[in-house]
Amino acid sequence: MFGFSRAQSIAFLAMVALIVICPYVLYPVFLMRILCMALFACAFNLMIGYVGLLSFGHAAFFGMGSYIAAWTMKNWQVDAVVAIALGGLTGAALGLVLGYLAIRRSGIYFAMITLALAQMVYFFCLQAPFTGGEDGIQQVPRGTLFGVFDLSNDMTMYWVVAIIFILGFLMVHRIIHSPFGQVLKGIRENEPRAISLGYRTDDYKLIAFVLSCLIAGVAGGTKALVFGIATLTDVHYATSGEVVLMTLLGGLGTVFGPIMGATVVVSMENYLAQFGAWVTVTQGVIFMICVLAFRRGIIGEIGGYLRLAL
Amino acid sequence: MTISRRTLLSAAAASSALPLVRARAQGAPTIKIGVLNDQSGPYTNTGGVTSVICTKQAVEEFGNKGFNVEVISADHQNKPDLAVSIVRQWFDRDGVDMLLDVPTSSVALAVQGVVKEKNKVYLNVGAASAALTGEQCSPNFIHWCYDTYMLAKSTGGAMVKAGGTSWYFLTADYAFGKQLQSDTTALVNAAGGKVMGSSAYPFPGTTDFSSFLVQAQSSGAKVLGLCNAGGDTVNSIKQANEFGLNKSMKLAAMLMFITDVHALGLDVAQGLNLTESFYWNLNDRTRAFTNRVKPKTPNNWPNMIHAGCYSATLHYLKTCADMGAAEAKKDGVATVNRMKKMPVDDDCFGKTTIREDGRNLVPAYLFQVKTPAESKGPWDYYKTVVETPGNEAFRPLADGHCYFIKA
Numbered sequence: 001m002f003g004f005s006r007a008q009s010i011a012f013l014a015m016v017a018l019i020v021i022c023p024y025v026l027y028p029v030f031l032m033r034i035l036c037m038a039l040f041a042c043a044f045n046l047m048i049g050y051v052g053l054l055s056f057g058h059a060a061f062f063g064m065g066s067y068i069a070a071w072t073m074k075n076w077q078v079d080a081v082v083a084i085a086l087g088g089l090t091g092a093a094l095g096l097v098l099g100y101l102a103i104r105r106s107g108i109y110f111a112m113i114t115l116a117l118a119q120m121v122y123f124f125c126l127q128a129p130f131t132g133g134e135d136g137i138q139q140v141p142r143g144t145l146f147g148v149f150d151l152s153n154d155m156t157m158y159w160v161v162a163i164i165f166i167l168g169f170l171m172v173h174r175i176i177h178s179p180f181g182q183v184l185k186g187i188r189e190n191e192p193r194a195i196s197l198g199y200r201t202d203d204y205k206l207i208a209f210v211l212s213c214l215i216a217g218v219a220g221g222t223k224a225l226v227f228g229i230a231t232l233t234d235v236h237y238a239t240s241g242e243v244v245l246m247t248l249l250g251g252l253g254t255v256f257g258p259i260m261g262a263t264v265v266v267s268m269e270n271y272l273a274q275f276g277a278w279v280t281v282t283q284g285v286i287f288m289i290c291v292l293a294f295r296r297g298i299i300g301e302i303g304g305y306l307r308l309a310l
Numbered sequence: 311m312t313i314s315r316r317t318l319l320s321a322a323a324a325s326s327a328l329p330l331v332r333a334r335a336q337g338a339p340t341i342k343i344g345v346l347n348d349q350s351g352p353y354t355n356t357g358g359v360t361s362v363i364c365t366k367q368a369v370e371e372f373g374n375k376g377f378n379v380e381v382i383s384a385d386h387q388n389k390p391d392l393a394v395s396i397v398r399q400w401f402d403r404d405g406v407d408m409l410l411d412v413p414t415s416s417v418a419l420a421v422q423g424v425v426k427e428k429n430k431v432y433l434n435v436g437a438a439s440a441a442l443t444g445e446q447c448s449p450n451f452i453h454w455c456y457d458t459y460m461l462a463k464s465t466g467g468a469m470v471k472a473g474g475t476s477w478y479f480l481t482a483d484y485a486f487g488k489q490l491q492s493d494t495t496a497l498v499n500a501a502g503g504k505v506m507g508s509s510a511y512p513f514p515g516t517t518d519f520s521s522f523l524v525q526a527q528s529s530g531a532k533v534l535g536l537c538n539a540g541g542d543t544v545n546s547i548k549q550a551n552e553f554g555l556n557k558s559m560k561l562a563a564m565l566m567f568i569t570d571v572h573a574l575g576l577d578v579a580q581g582l583n584l585t586e587s588f589y590w591n592l593n594d595r596t597r598a599f600t601n602r603v604k605p606k607t608p609n610n611w612p613n614m615i616h617a618g619c620y621s622a623t624l625h626y627l628k629t630c631a632d633m634g635a636a637e638a639k640k641d642g643v644a645t646v647n648r649m650k651k652m653p654v655d656d657d658c659f660g661k662t663t664i665r666e667d668g669r670n671l672v673p674a675y676l677f678q679v680k681t682p683a684e685s686k687g688p689w690d691y692y693k694t695v696v697e698t699p700g701n702e703a704f705r706p707l708a709d710g711h712c713y714f715i716k717a
Contacts, residue, residue, distance in 0.1 A: 029398045033391065126484050126513075133485030135439065136390060136416050138446065139423040152427075154402075223391065229420045231390045273384040273396055280350045 003177030007308040028158040035165040036223040041246040041258030043215035049253030052188035056111040057118025061091040063235025065217030070137040070230035084221040091217015099209035136231030251297025339635040340378040344406040349385035355569040361619045368623035377635035390420035401428040415439035429642040435618035443669045447712035450642045452668045455618035459705040462493035464585040464674035468696040470503035478531035479508035482538040490537040506531040567613040582679040587672040588614035599657035617658035667712040671700030
């Protein structure tokens with residue numbers, strides 16, 4: 001029903017199985033961090049992998065989503081779902097405005113425009129009173145889900161994050177394999193031809209951009225609830241860079257690539273933290289090896305080897 | 311004997327219980343200290359590995375008083391979410407009892423909630439924000455060796471008394487810079503000085519301060535207050551030097567450490583005024599401490615953050631010995647309350663007391679950086695201008711609006 005091929009169904013079931021098993025083996029908060037970043041990377045992949053537009057400002061939508069979710073949670077004591085939904089809607093609304101300006105260009109110009117607009121959002125967050133400047137919004141309660149489930153328990157929170165992630169993932173997958181997604185791929189391959197066939201490509205690109213921002217906002221909102229904070233790190237351009245890295249590392253334009261990339265990057269940050277100054281050096285070396293050895297990204301290479309589209 | 315499924319199962323159960331039995335047999339409890347700071351970014355020298363070394367030094371000097379002590383550390387890369395994830399893991403999985411250092415205000419505030427939720431002990435040394443003992447205070451928390459208010463009080467208030475009566479501010483245009491400027495302005499005015507003007511520059515990203523420095527020069531003020539931090543402070547000092555501003559005005563860096571002076575060099579930094587609560591060459595006790603720790607960190611001598619890590623660890627371990635390590639592991643609030651009651655005494659800060667809101671009242675020293683001619687040896691950088699006693703240097707208890715302090 002979601003347009004999965006046989007190989008993709010198997011990979012999807014394996015991923016779900018891993019999501020179910022992992023919290024009993026690994027630390028759930030660490031896994032939630034991976035899932036949030038993976039969802040963010042999936043949203044980004046929708047733009048770069050299927051529309052062919054490199055957005056260098058995705059942190060703006062992710063960060064605003066996280067700020068709004070944290071703020072509403074802390075000040076209005078809304079339900080967790082409402083906070084996350086508001087985060088997503090903020091991402092989408094911001095995406096509509098910034099996307100409207102940005103999609104008129106493509107390639108490097110699109111990347112630069114999104115970066116510039118995202119930097120404006122960053123400075124807004126640095127100065128606006130509600131974001132708490134460089135201290136961020138702190139000590140955000142996790143609250144409850146539908147007024148029933150207490151999310152302060154790590155495992156309950158984990159299942160909520162896992163469900164949000166799987167829904168987000170399926171949504172991206174559905175978009176890609178819908179007729180709408182086919183048009184997007186057509187635009188990616190040959191835009192003038194798509195125009196000559198009568199498609200209003202700007203509209204398609206804008207809708208794809210807004211959808212991508214919506215999911216990025218949801219990912220940001222979820223992350224704010226998991227950690228109880230929303231800070232400038234989330235809107236900083238380094239986060240935009242990181243999501244590019246995750247997607248490239250996992251495999252551009254593959255469905256499972258961004259998830260693999262997010263897992264690798266977040267795990268490295270987490271497990272290398274104890275080695276102090278060697279973190280950045282080790283990360284650099286690992287990236288160099290990946291870029292040299294896996295040109296198509298980890299999942300892209302595996303898929304190529306097995307002759308499957310993963 | 312035949313191996314049945316039952317024997318296999320019981321063998322498996324027994325072997326999985328083995329590690330537990332062994333751990334109990336050892337008897338003595340283990341106190342685990344987690345040092346979380348920046349080890350690869352802009353605050354590597356002000357905290358970083360030297361903080362870990364000074365923590366271990368305290369553990370070593372404390373010796374064995376019936377419990378084991380273990381120190382682990384991690385690099386938070388100045389990312390609050392990463393820090394929260396590490397700290398949660400430390401408490402839930404690794405059995406850490408005390409969290410130490412944690413520079414960068416956003417990170418320091420982010421972990422405050424986690425420590426309270428898990429009822430552990432949090433001794434912050436590296437972060438500047440005075441909100442940690444104010445609106446964002448916690449009964450599990452002690453702030454050890456400095457904060458923004460104390461820097462403003464010492465550098466702002468004491469400099470007026472030392473003759474720097476008129477001020478001009480160069481301010482990074484974000485909350486930290488503005489807060490520092492307004493605090494300092496209030497204290498300069500209170501001490502009878504006046505502020506002639508200020509320039510706010512966009513943060514981050516400003517590297518050319520020339521136009522602001524020219525404005526400062528033409529204002530006729532006697533002191534240029536630098537309300538910024540890290541690389542911005544270093545850049546603005548270098549450029550003020552190139553413009554000859556340090557000849558006509560006194561430069562006052564609101565947040566700077568001896569490790570930064572070392573990086574700048576005396577040629578550029580000479581004449582600069584700054585505040586720290588520790589200097590290695592202050593008295594016999596600070597020299598004794600520095601001589602003990604120096605061989606382990608020959609290229610990065612201790613500043614007040616490093617000394618603070620040593621002092622905080624030592625006091626914490628003394629408290630653990632006093633109340634029993636098993637008790638200390640159980641209840642973070644009780645441990646912190648006990649720490650507040652016990653007098654603090656060590657080589658770095660001498661005798662100090664910890665206030666109810668978690669503020670350790672160390673004395674603040676206004677230092678002036680020596681000229682190359684005055685400096686006689688390696689790291690001989692400071693001369694003392696004024697000492698502000700601990701009970702005057704920090705924000706009065708009632709002004710902090712900490713929720714558990716009854717006004």
